[in-house]
Amino acid sequence: MAHDGVVEAIQTLSNQGTSGDAVETLIKTVEDYPFYKSVGFGGLPNAEGILEMDAAYMEGDTFQIGAVAGITDVKNPISVARKLSQDKFNSFRVGDGASKYAMLEGFERKNMLTKRAHRIWEKRLKEIHENNLNPYDGHDTVGAITLDKQGSMTAGTSSSGLFMKKPGRVGDSPLSGSGFYVDSEIGGAAATGLGEDLMKGCLSYEIVRLMGEGLTPQQACDQAVYSFHDKLTKRYGKCGAFSLVAMNNQGQWGVATNVEFTFSVGNHLETPQIFIANMGDNHTTNIQPITQEWLDAYEKRIKAPID
């Protein structure tokens, strides 16, 4: 999902853009693409048919954070979050207050609900009604960590949240420490998965902290994610999907996940690459490059006609 954004972000960095510019570019690319059902334009609406979006932006040099939750009708929630991060007060805005802020500040307004997303919603509503299904599935935040030539790091997230969520439901994406965290002197992390469970563990903060203790990003992801997966399963009886990515201030990266998870990595030296990760044995992660076959099937799936 983030791959085209990663390509754009590397271009931004090559043109002397900051890590903040790179995160914003990356996430805007994902928000603007109509075939991703869980971020920005084309995202799936809540149980009442309204597309509510969450986003956050954090500067690793200063710890400044901007975030929005339950914002509607704005083209790029990540840009609103970035602007809010410059404010000392009122830097996390939710609901109508967030939408009003975006409007007053002149951010581009847009009907973000596509016909395709509306049709998927209608169809799902019918299925839930007819088959008495659990309405919740589909949560796939874009989360990104960037590092620029000056050594500054930035983290960002954007999501339309859980498909069929109740109005005003907020997941981990705009929550510092859970959805994202970054410290330019150490590194950053970002999450996707079931926000209700991710916020029980503050895993993005924990991964950054472990990298600060000297662990590699991969060691930090493995240790934080799988030990909390085990702890939550024991104490709560279940554990939702967790997928975390991390990068340290040397550009080394890591990932850990309890479900199949794809992600993209790139820098100025190599062509960005997409990988697929799965939970391995003994708190490790299996990571492999995706095949062209996988990519073709993915593209076909996300663009498949909705009957």
Add this chain to the structure above:
Amino acid sequence: MAHDGVVEAIQTLSNQGTSGDAVETLIKTVEDYPFYKSVGFGGLPNAEGILEMDAAYMEGDTFQIGAVAGITDVKNPISVARKLSQDKFNSFRVGDGASKYAMLEGFERKNMLTKRAHRIWEKRLKEIHENNLNPYDGHDTVGAITLDKQGSMTAGTSSSGLFMKKPGRVGDSPLSGSGFYVDSEIGGAAATGLGEDLMKGCLSYEIVRLMGEGLTPQQACDQAVYSFHDKLTKRYGKCGAFSLVAMNNQGQWGVATNVEFTFSVGNHLETPQIFIANMGDNHTTNIQPITQEWLDAYEKRIKAPID
């Protein structure tokens, strides 16, 4: 502020109430009292004159979290948060979606804006206009950690947020890891202060983590709060008010703060007591019982006529 609630909570625990019952009782007592300007009934409204409230509830046995932000016209936001904590999905609700949930679930609705709070708001608006003042001051969340005879722990927070906040502004109070965190096998922590800065440090999570490594609550508070105070001052150039309280699963407590801060502690053996804390030298905290004189002056101040 929390003292009358602490007295009530101890009563609840003595009557076989759980730590969850105790936190809810404690915080409801604070929410219901009309002379606290920063929590529940009598809380000060936002810049548009609307009283928006935030609250959270976390179970230390299971890590279940319920939270609301920007909720309006509900008598006890903490009770709404507690109810939400029972849900696997949609357990954090904001804005109109949160208020609608409370209404649908039958929580008591109430106009929470008192005449006194409205008068303070009007007066402040005039002062800001006439003297070109920074509009923001007054943030005093009630945060509480409880421990019951079964060894279960619960954390809770409730706040009307920053006085004169912009509509939809959310602070740290409903954010896991920043405003609160609890693990019954270790302990819990809760925060008050400038939410925008507290969420930069995830201090409640960090304090619980440090207690898990064997630090006493006081050591954990001192280490987490003052080291992040220093780090933020260096990296961001400034640091808002931070006041954190913590208790471990043995009932030992600690506090750290970079501003004068009062708090209340009690158990079944001793009469609950109010203390005043200030930042000491070399990352320590000075803690003293308050005097009757201090208490009389406080009561006079919060009940002073508004001209």
